[in-house]
Amino acid sequence: MRYLFALLLSGAMGLLAEPPSTIAIRNARIFPVSGPAIAKGTVLMRNGLIEAVGESVQIPAGAWIIEGESLTVYPGLIDALGTWGLPQQQNQQGQQGQAAAPAGLPPIPGLATPTVAPPSGPQDRPQTTSWQKAADLVSPGDRRIASARNMGYSTAAVFPNRGIFAGQGSMMQMAGEKVDSMVVAPNIGQYVAMRPAGFGRSFPDSLMGVIAYVKQIYLDAGHYSLAKKMYAENPRGMTRPAYDRALEGVLESPRLLLPANRAFEIDRYAKLGRELKQPTVLYGGVEAYKAAEMLKDTPILISIKWPERARDGDPEEEEDFRTLERREKAPSGPAALAKAGVRFAFYADGIERRSDWLRAVKRALEAGLTAEQALRALTLSPAEIFGVADRVGSVEKGKIANLVITKGDLFQDGAIQHVFIDGMKYDPAPEPPQGPPGGSPGGRRPGEGAEIEEVRK
Amino acid sequence: MRIAILLAGIAAGLAAQTVVLQNGTIMTVTKGTFKGAIVIKDGKIVEVGDKVLVPTGAQVIDATGQYIIPGIIDCHSHIAVESINEGSVSVSAMVGVGDNINPEEIEIYRALAGGVTTANVLHGSANAIGGKNVVLKMRWGKDAEALRFEGAKPGIKFALGENPKRQGNPTQPGQRARYPATRMGVEDVIRDAFTEAKSYQASWKEYEERSKRGERALPPRRDLKLEALVEVLEGKRLVHAHCYRADEILMLIRTADEMGFKIKTFQHVLEGYKVAKEIAAHGAGGSTFSDWWAYKAEAYDAIPYNAAIMHKKGVLVSLNSDSAELMRRLNTEAGKVMKYGGLTENEALAMVTINPARQLEIDNRVGSIEAGKDADLVVYDKNPLSVYAKVQKVFIDGTKYFDRDTDISERNRKALEKKRLLDAEKARQDEQKKQGMPPARRTGE
Numbered sequence: 073m074r075y076l077f078a079l080l081l082s083g084a085m086g087l088l089a090e091p092p093s094t095i096a097i098r099n100a101r102i103f104p105v106s107g108p109a110i111a112k113g114t115v116l117m118r119n120g121l122i123e124a125v126g127e128s129v130q131i132p133a134g135a136w137i138i139e140g141e142s143l144t145v146y147p148g149l150i151d152a153l154g155t156w157g158l159p160q161q162q163n164q165q166g167q168q169g170q171a172a173a174p175a176g177l178p179p180i181p182g183l184a185t186p187t188v189a190p191p192s193g194p195q196d197r198p199q200t201t202s203w204q205k206a207a208d209l210v211s212p213g214d215r216r217i218a219s220a221r222n223m224g225y226s227t228a229a230v231f232p233n234r235g236i237f238a239g240q241g242s243m244m245q246m247a248g249e250k251v252d253s254m255v256v257a258p259n260i261g262q263y264v265a266m267r268p269a270g271f272g273r274s275f276p277d278s279l280m281g282v283i284a285y286v287k288q289i290y291l292d293a294g295h296y297s298l299a300k301k302m303y304a305e306n307p308r309g310m311t312r313p314a315y316d317r318a319l320e321g322v323l324e325s326p327r328l329l330l331p332a333n334r335a336f337e338i339d340r341y342a343k344l345g346r347e348l349k350q351p352t353v354l355y356g357g358v359e360a361y362k363a364a365e366m367l368k369d370t371p372i373l374i375s376i377k378w379p380e381r382a383r384d385g386d387p388e389e390e391e392d393f394r395t396l397e398r399r400e401k402a403p404s405g406p407a408a409l410a411k412a413g414v415r416f417a418f419y420a421d422g423i424e425r426r427s428d429w430l431r432a433v434k435r436a437l438e439a440g441l442t443a444e445q446a447l448r449a450l451t452l453s454p455a456e457i458f459g460v461a462d463r464v465g466s467v468e469k470g471k472i473a474n475l476v477i478t479k480g481d482l483f484q485d486g487a488i489q490h491v492f493i494d495g496m497k498y499d500p501a502p503e504p505p506q507g508p509p510g511g512s513p514g515g516r517r518p519g520e521g522a523e524i525e526e527v528r529k
Numbered sequence: 530m531r532i533a534i535l536l537a538g539i540a541a542g543l544a545a546q547t548v549v550l551q552n553g554t555i556m557t558v559t560k561g562t563f564k565g566a567i568v569i570k571d572g573k574i575v576e577v578g579d580k581v582l583v584p585t586g587a588q589v590i591d592a593t594g595q596y597i598i599p600g601i602i603d604c605h606s607h608i609a610v611e612s613i614n615e616g617s618v619s620v621s622a623m624v625g626v627g628d629n630i631n632p633e634e635i636e637i638y639r640a641l642a643g644g645v646t647t648a649n650v651l652h653g654s655a656n657a658i659g660g661k662n663v664v665l666k667m668r669w670g671k672d673a674e675a676l677r678f679e680g681a682k683p684g685i686k687f688a689l690g691e692n693p694k695r696q697g698n699p700t701q702p703g704q705r706a707r708y709p710a711t712r713m714g715v716e717d718v719i720r721d722a723f724t725e726a727k728s729y730q731a732s733w734k735e736y737e738e739r740s741k742r743g744e745r746a747l748p749p750r751r752d753l754k755l756e757a758l759v760e761v762l763e764g765k766r767l768v769h770a771h772c773y774r775a776d777e778i779l780m781l782i783r784t785a786d787e788m789g790f791k792i793k794t795f796q797h798v799l800e801g802y803k804v805a806k807e808i809a810a811h812g813a814g815g816s817t818f819s820d821w822w823a824y825k826a827e828a829y830d831a832i833p834y835n836a837a838i839m840h841k842k843g844v845l846v847s848l849n850s851d852s853a854e855l856m857r858r859l860n861t862e863a864g865k866v867m868k869y870g871g872l873t874e875n876e877a878l879a880m881v882t883i884n885p886a887r888q889l890e891i892d893n894r895v896g897s898i899e900a901g902k903d904a905d906l907v908v909y910d911k912n913p914l915s916v917y918a919k920v921q922k923v924f925i926d927g928t929k930y931f932d933r934d935t936d937i938s939e940r941n942r943k944a945l946e947k948k949r950l951l952d953a954e955k956a957r958q959d960e961q962k963k964q965g966m967p968p969a970r971r972t973g974e
Contacts, residue, residue: 278612
């Protein structure tokens with residue numbers, strides 16, 4: 073039965089006029105995450121939602137059945153921060169400042185491109201595309217979306233990541249014919265990166281300049297909403313507040329994402345978030361192992377791409393004590409956070425192969441994180457951090473039917489059999505061969521700090 | 530392990546109990562030099578003298594043959610921050626170096642090992658009006674917030690001459706020119722910025738008056754750049770102005786008088802000896818180098834007597850480093866004014882202790898060894914104005930943050946630990962090679 077099913081669905085999904093609307097996985101081991109594990113039980117999905125979970129679930133007639141004797145069912149994994157589906161060169165205009173022409177618009181014939189002065193202060197909204205939404209930028213056909221699924225991700229917090237105020241993230245399903253149907257939540261936060269322009273080029277060209285800009289933007293946003301409110305109450309006798317899309321984008325973002333790898337960055341940006349009175353989520357977390365105390369009220373997204381010596385680095389380079397220590401201890405961060413009760417989630421940060429993913433997660437497990445804690449950081453915790461835990465993140469009645477099903481343990485070389493997304497079954501493709509060293513073509517990944525070069529005077 | 534326990538014991542003990550430094554030569558700077566003892570309680574100096582009583586239960590540190598001075602204060606530094614120059618604009622008053630403190634910067638420890646306990650960390654000099662400063666205590670091991678000198682008056686960097694006008698004269702093809710390109714342009718930028726600041730100040734006053742009258746009014750937009758300049762106008766923020774030449778120093782004094790603000794210190798001020806009377810009349814201080822010049826055209830007309838001449842003409846003078854390296858030996862920088870200018874030992878020491886404290890308006894807390902002040906103290910093995918002197922111990926708020934003996938005894942352990950980390954990394958790499966290597970990224974370091 074199972075083989076027939078697999079043959080029909082995985083091999084010939086496109087040929088089926090109607091995918092099955094009711095699917096049951098029975099006699100499987102289930103990790104709902106929201107509750108205790110079920111040694112042997114059934115998950116029933118109908119019309120893209122989880123209809124029932126438990127040891128004894130009545131399977132309706134006409135349901136397609138997967139025999140789960142050797143299978144384990146987990147919630148679909150959620151990548152807490154990624155660029156899955158985003159065009160690799162998107163958001164170019166963000167680099168030039170607001171005045172440059174929006175990408176994608178054809179040049180107007182007969183009109184010379186105006187030379188735009190580089191940003192000379194916060195008022196020019198440098199490197200800001202806060203109004204952009206990932207949901208509007210994702211292309212469902214991007215091959216990287218399939219890579220995400222192959223690693224067990226059913227869902228991802230996708231964020232534009234170019235510029236300082238890069239734009240708004242969206243919680244996206246990692247499958248869908250059209251982008252509209254992939255969106256779980258269109259606006260889950262504003263991605264901010266500390267990314268100065270080169271020295272002397274344009275404002276801001278220093279880290280403190282970026283920080284001052286972020287502070288000024290939130291002051292401006294507060295003033296802007298006050299002016300709009302007063303104007304809406306009574307426009308007579310009042311100068312009309314100028315429309316500002318940069319501030320609109322910031323104001324409609326429910327939370328702020330700030331980068332923080334070093335412990336002092338975690339301390340600094342958690343405090344900055346409090347100063348700005350914004351719900352803040354940090355990302356990076358390399359030194360989380362010594363920063364749990366600073367994260368009592370601030371969730372953090374941890375990159376599982378643990379720091380390592382650059383392969384093409386100078387082998388003679390004398391590295392300092394702290395760098396070496398950081399590389400050894402970074403994978404112990406999650407365990408330290410779990411122990412301290414800090415809310416954290418994992419993001420793949422450019423890892424695109426299950427074998428690399430597994431090696432990365434295992435290092436956190438070897439450093440003291442339990443499998444249960446790791447699973448939570450890959451499912452319910454990111455859902456909670458981004459305010460979508462009522463829809464995704466656990467195997468619960470009424471939630472979206474996102475599941476990952478393995479033969480064996482997810483964290484112990486168990487092969488991923490199926491990934492269900494909105495109740496639709498996807499089977500992982502064979503792992504692509506190892507690419508050349510140097511990484512993905514995606515350029516800078518979210519969470520990767522900009523190199524800051526300073527001219528000291 | 531044994532060392533760790535021992536260290537923990539010392540740290541805990543020092544924080545909690547009364548400490549007495551006795552039998553040392555105490556150079557108080559403000560109250561003379563004598564052999565005696567210092568009693569420290571709760572981070573403060575409670576008694577200094579040649580006949581103090583040792584409270585029972587106090588931890589006694591014998592300083593026989595040693596010299597104790599107040600913690601050195603560097604009035605011009607750029608350490609412990611991740612960026613220094615916002616070089617894109619001619620007025621960068623919206624930024625502050627205090628926003629990007631790196632409390633793990635090793636330069637803090639090195640400064641500490643050189644007897645520095647407080648530093649005025651300034652923005653760079655790429656702008657006519659630069660960013661906000663931060664005054665730090667070298668509390669090595671503490672977080673960014675705890676490094677701040679609590680209650681220190683805020684300040685801002687100004688810069689005159691070549692640095693702020695350099696970007697107006699681009700040397701690279703395709704490089705964009707930034708106004709100003711001349712010294713008169715620098716003057717214009719400052720005047721223009723304060724004109725704008727006054728208008729901003731007036732718009733807030735108008736708003737406050739209108740709201741007081743109960744009128745419906747939208748408050749002005751808060752502007753971080755202009756706010757800082759209004760604080761300067763209101764005397765709430767100290768101006769530290771980078772300068773070299775006599776003419777530009779006079780220019781800034783006139784502009785400040787015209788716009789209605791004060792210069793707290795002229796920094797570098799290598800030609801200060803030419804206009805010392807004018808500087809003193811404005812009420813400004815001078816923070817200069819002992820004998821460092823000729824690194825650019827505007828720094829040629831300098832003399833090693835600058836500090837002594839300014840001092841004798843009534844200028845409050847300090848000696849600064851502007852360098853993480855020079856910062857470690859400001860004690861001998863001070864010694865040079867005894868040779869060049871014939872100042873006394875006490876006058877020399879004052880230039881790196883109480884004088885910079887006064888320039889930063891923190892002299893109620895630090896800068897001399899007096900009862901009631903913070904227990905920021907440096908113990909040397911020899912007279913600190915001698916090149917043979919080595920720092921033995923440094924206390925900040927009564928807590929020992931540097932101990933030469935501990936530093937030396939720890940080196941071996943740290944070297945071993947580093948070797949272990951390197952070996953472990955090698956093992957991880959070998960393991961990965963066996964499994965087929967994933968691409969390594971440049972770490973977020």
